Every structure is written in structure tokens, then in C-alpha cells.
Amino acid sequence: MPLLDKPLEQLRSYEGINPRPDDFDAYWERALTEMRNVSPDVELVPSAFQVPFAECFDLYFTGVRGARIHAKYIRPRAAAEPHPAVVQFHGYTMHSGDWQDKLGYAALGFSVFVMDCRGQGGRSEDTGGIKGNTHHGHIIRGLDDEPDLMLFRHIYLDSAELAGIAMRMPEVDPQRVAAMGGSQGGGLALACAALEPGIARVASTYPFLSDYRRVWEMDMAKDAYAELRTYFRLFDPLHKREEEVFTRLGYIDIQHLAPRICGEVLMGVGLMDAICPPSTQFAAFNKIKAPKQMDIYPDYGHEGLPGFPDRVLQFLSGI
Template structure:
């Protein structure tokens, strides 16, 4: 079997090396308390894009730190109510995607809520207000200040808040709300389901934002993780603060959230992935205690994984076992 990482039997036992802050659980409980205290001021604006079978809206809500967050929301026109829903998350620097991409889900009688991550390629606001570097990269945004100002903290909360909006929508069956996404979207699927445990099923694909120190030790702080190297080169060139920096990144390391997931998990990994190394993905997967299964693609990297979209549809259609 080709390999760029550990042998498979070692991956199956690997539990990560990035430090977990000692107050990690208190940190996220404090964050969730802040999120729950926000008036979301939900607004639905009919989209110019409509079809005979799908009713489409631009959905706006207020997230933490006062940001107006945008998502695309499409629902079936003639589905029985309540009906299932999917919350969808996009890759790093991208956006919620085109309406046409949502129609296969809507055709099955599901609603779909697709987030624009704040400050990335869509319409969600990044309200800023951090100390230090903002030149490049969301992983390191806020790293020089209080950990409550880490940008991915806010993005993780946006994901949980959108999932809560979906679950509480009158047309949605709260017992059949699912989450999916790849790369950054896979990470956000895990974070969302950890912070909003009412998500019943989740299908993350090669999740990002896991086990940062392992990425560093593999010399793969490039491509999607390049900002880690940029930060050290500019702000800690002799790595005098290396332990401090990786520990702070531990607050937004999805492997440390994974054990909070209560929904059923179907995750996909390519063992030739040099963007999000397989060991970093296994670090998160191996900490999930909910029912789970892993779909392994030995010869594939960070790319389309044949058949997994079909598996995801079947996984969601099969209801809650």
C-alpha cells in the first residue's frame, strides 16, 4: 500500500500530539454561553435563483462579536413537514457554493443550510478587532491575543449557531438534521457536531484543522497550513514560544472536540493526502466515541473520493438507527 504517513495499523491507534489546553472544556463552555446570549436577528431574503421544486433564500444571522453571517438556505416546495435537513460547510477560503449544487439534496425532500465562513470567500462578515498579524491566514488570526479572540473559535460557533437555527426551524424535523463537508468543511462538520450535539449524523471528508504539531513535525506546514510557517518565521524565528503557540492552537484543534460528538459518524480519508495528513485525521477520528465508521481510500489524496458522495446520500436517507 502506498504511504506518505504511518502504516495503517499505526494510524488506527494514533491519538495526536498537539497539546490540549488545561482549561479547554471551560473555554468552549464559555464560548457557547456567549453564543447563546446573542440575539441572532434571523433574516430570510428570497434569492433571485428559484426553481419549481426548490425555494431558495439568503439567510442572515448575527453571530458572536456582532458579525452578520450569511448562509444559503434551500428547501423543497412540496415536501411533507417536518422534513430532514443538512448543514453544509465549505473548504478553506471558499464559500457556500452555487445554488445548483444544493438541488440534489432538495430533490430528496431535505432542506439544506450552507454556511459562508466569516471573512472568507462569501458574504459573512469578519468584524476583526484582534491584536497582531492579520496579513494571511485564519488559523493564526488572533494568536497574539487572548484565546477568546481566535477567529476559528468564532467560525466554529457560527457553525453550531447555524445548526441550531436549522434544528429549530418549524419545517425541519429536529431528529433528522445532518452535517457534511470536506477539508475545512470536514473540520467544521466535526466542530459543529461537537458543539451542537443534536446533529444526528455527520459525514466529514479529510478534515482540516487537526493536530497542528503533527503537521509541523511532518514538514507539511505548506499549502493550507502554510500560515504556521509564516507565523514562526515572522514572530518566533527561533521557536522560543513553540510550546505556547501549539498549546494555544489546541483550543481550535478539532481532535480535542471530537469526543463531544453524539451523532453517528461516517468519515472518509485518503491515505495519500499531503494537504491534511492522514495521521492528523485519525487523531480526530480515533477520539470519537459515538457510533462511527471510516471509509478509507488508500491511493487517493486531497481530491474527489469516488463513490463517497453516493455513500453520504444513502447514509442520510437511511434515517437514524
């Protein structure tokens, strides 16, 4: 078969090349302390969209730095209580989408929470407040300021906070909460499970936000990762700060968060993925210490993986 990345036998042992900052653990413990000190002030607003078997709400909560975050919340009417829940995350620059494609999980008796990432295509607030570059990309936002101001730090914390809100809902069994998503959503599902250890199962489809230096060295800083090239061209054209930049990005590299995951993980990967290179996905997967399994699609890229959504549903249904 043709190769876009390393041979499969090498991918299975690949550990990633993006630097891990020396204070990585302290960075995230400090971040979690900040998150826990914020009162979420959860607000539920009944949606105009309703179905007979579930209640649909717009859910709002306060994340770090004062941003009000929006999520869709679907609560099944006839499910046993407490019942399981799934927290879902969307692709880069997108939003939580329509209600109808989440109803299958509600029909199975899950409460469903779907977050709009701050500053992207949905209804969440982006409070901003950094110095320097805010050009287009969220990966590079905050690189010229303090590490605690990196935007994806805040988005990762939002994902963990939403999972915590789900676990505190009286109708939800906190021992049976799962996280899922594809691309950016796949990366956020892993980050969510790393920062909220109570997540019981994680379904991640071709996760984004991993092993940035590998993306750069493969000359694949385009499409979703184009802002890496943009940053160097505009702000470091001689690459004098290259080591510093990739080390800073290491704070928001999900491969370094992956060892913290406690719940069981299912990942789907296409070996012809030219958006999120397979090696970057294996870098995260190979660092997961919890029970894990991967479905590998040799001929598929960053696209629908046949049968994988059904696998995810059955995997999460066993929670």
C-alpha cells in the same frame, strides 16, 4: 503500497500529539454561553435563483462579536413537515458555491443550509478587532491576543449557531439534522456536531484543522497549513514560544472537540493526502466516542474520492 504517513495499523490507534489546553472544556463552555446570549436576528431574503420544487433564500444571522453571517437556504416545497435538514460547510478560503449542486438533497426532501465562513470568500461579515497578526491565515489569527479572540473559535460557533437555527425552523425535524463538508468543511462538520449535540449524523471528508503539531513535525506546514510556518518565521523565528503556540492552537483543534460528538459519523480519508495528513484525520476519528465508520482510499489524496459522495448521500438519507 507507498507510504506518505504512518502505516495503517498505526493510524488506527494514533491519538494525536498537539497539546490540549488544561482549560479546554471551560473555554468552550464559555464560548457556547456567549453564543447563546446573542440574538441571531434571522433574516430570509428570497434569492433571484429559484427552482420549481424548492424555495431558495439568502439567510442572514448574527454570530458572536456582532458579525452578520450569510448562508444559502433551500426549502423543499412538497416535503413532509417536519422533514430532515443538512447543514453544509465549504473548503478553506472558499464560499458556499452555486445553488445547483445542493438541489439533490432538496429533491430528497431535505432543507439545506450552506454557510459562508466569516472572513473567507463568501458574503459573511468579519468584524475583526484583534491586536497583532492578521497576516493571511485564519488558523493563526488571534494567536497574539486573548484565546477568546481566535478566529476559528468564532467560525466554529457560527457553524453550531446555524445548526441551531436549522433545528428551530418550523418545517425541520430537529431530531433529523445532519452536518457535512470536505477539508475545512469536514473539520467544521465535526466541530458543529461537537458544539451542537443535537446533530444526528455527520459526514466528514478529509477534515482539516486537526493535530497542528503533527502537521509541523511532518514538515507539511504548506498549502492549507502554510500559515504555521509563516507565523514562526515572522513572529517567533527562534521558536521560543513553540509550546505556547501549539497549546494555544489546541483550543481550535478538532481532535479535542471530537469526544463531544453524539451523532453517528461517516468519514472519508485518502492515505496519500499531502494537504491534510492522514494521521491528523485519524487523530480526530479515533477520539470520536459515538458510532462511527471510515472509508479508506489507499491511493487517493486530497481530491475526489470515487463513490464517497454517493455513500454520504445514502448515509444521510437514512437519518
